[in-house]
Amino acid sequence: MLNYVWIGLVLIGVLAAASTDIYDASTNRYKNGEPFELQYDSTGVGTGTISYSREYYDKFYGVQIDYPDTISYRAALAGNSINISTDEESPEIWKTVAKTDDNSKQITAKVLSRQGSEMTILLPTTSLVKTKAVLDAVISYSELAVKISLGLIGVMAFWLGIMKLAEDSGMIKIIARILKPVMVRVFPDIPPDHPAIGAMIMNMAANMLGLNNAATPLGLKAMEHLESLNPHKGTATNAMITFLAINTAGLTLIPATAIAIRAALGSKDPTIILMTSFFGAGLATIAGIAAAKILQRLKIYRIKDQPDDSTPESGGSN
Amino acid sequence: MIKDILQALSIVAIPLIIAAFVAYAARKKVPVYESFVAGAKGGFEVAVKIIPYLVAMLVAIGIFRASGAMEILVKLLSPIANLIGMPPQVVPMALLRPLTGSGSLGLMADIMKKYGPDSFIGILVSTMYGSSETTFYVLAVYFGSVNIYRTRHAVAAGLIADAVGMLGALMICRILFG
Known part of the structure; x- marks a missing residue:
């Protein structure tokens, strides 16, 4: 029976990941290619904070999140790209964007335009989120298994x-x-x-x-x-x-x-x-x-x- | 009072067991050092033996968890949970507990953080955690150590025990904490 459980876990996992990714792509859940507008307030050379309203976020992604009215993060400007530091408490989609981007809590976005504190950015393309997560899991769980065994x-x-x-x-x-x-x-x-x-x-x-x-x-x-x-x-x-x-x-x-x-x-x-x-x-x-x-x-x-x-x-x- | 005794017992148990075993072996004129080393030699071998079994099990569980299949399953099972009076917030716990120890530990902490450890949901979720073990980990490690792969009814028996443990936790919490 362990055979069937094993087959079940692997196949259901892969199928669920693939179908979620296809669904997300067809509905453009991560709004790839759509410019995001926010406020950039400089606090020093190349550093500052970005902020946007919860309403804008909700409208942009077509969701409803339980958050304070204004959401802001520390950011660093470099050329025409901007590094945004998200955290554990960030809204779901931004957390996913950060993780899928380079597996950290940083989002590296492209600055499209900047006038005063008004800034328009293009977030990194986010796709195949679940498939990538499955791939990561395969590697990290294999390592974990060995770590547990040898730790014994x-x-x-x-x-x-x-x-x-x-x-x-x-x-x-x-x-x-x-x-x-x-x-x-x-x-x-x-x-x-x-x-x-x-x-x-x-x-x-x-x-x-x-x-x-x-x-x-x-x-x-x-x-x-x-x-x-x-x-x-x-x-x-x-x-x-x-x-x-x-x-x-x-x-x-x-x-x-x-x-x-x-x-x-x-x-x-x-x-x-x-x-x-x-x-x-x-x-x-x-x-x-x-x-x-x-x-x-x-x-x-x-x-x-x-x-x-x-x-x-x-x-x-x- | 009982709690203090139990906690003290769990701390002194190991030193006492060790001392008792060594003293008894010495009295029986067993070459203690030699005998210990002969037994301990098996440690490495057993640990290495379970690696393939544990890799197989943990990777499958890892794929399942990372894929988001759990969320889909929780949605599908919510109506049934509703029927037996299980709050929807703890359904993921019932599903995750047999699969992963660290995963269900994190989930328990998350749920208690959100609803408070002394709320009904907080008490229920920690009772559920304490009412079972990580079945698939136990199966992989124990059977792996003796190279058993035809497990017959072990999975079924383990999962029945888990299900009863979860329902028992729900029942006792409903009776005592409403």
């Missing part, structure tokens, strides 16, 4: 080291024994004293305490143990899917990130969500386990007898 090396090594210690000393077995009654029910396919059980418990405990740095390495260690019990390499086992369903529900005692953001934004009671998100994630966990258990019986999700292999090229569409 340190903590990963540390926790794998600690886990090895715990396995060699028999600590993991002791941990597994404590929660045996629960784990046997949730993971009936795994022998109760298998190290996978201990690692999964460690992962869940780390998640509960909000220790994200530790949870991922411990979870991956658990996956390694689960994989050692997998007769069909390359295909997920029932236990793995149940384990992941629990992980994707994200049950935690302290949703630390959400609380921190709430506090930073001046909430009177940032921790008010402790109970509510525990409730939400608790329901999600139960639903995840139930869904995994029910779906594994469905015919389409049964493991087909495929030759043991681990190369994606050999197909398999689930």
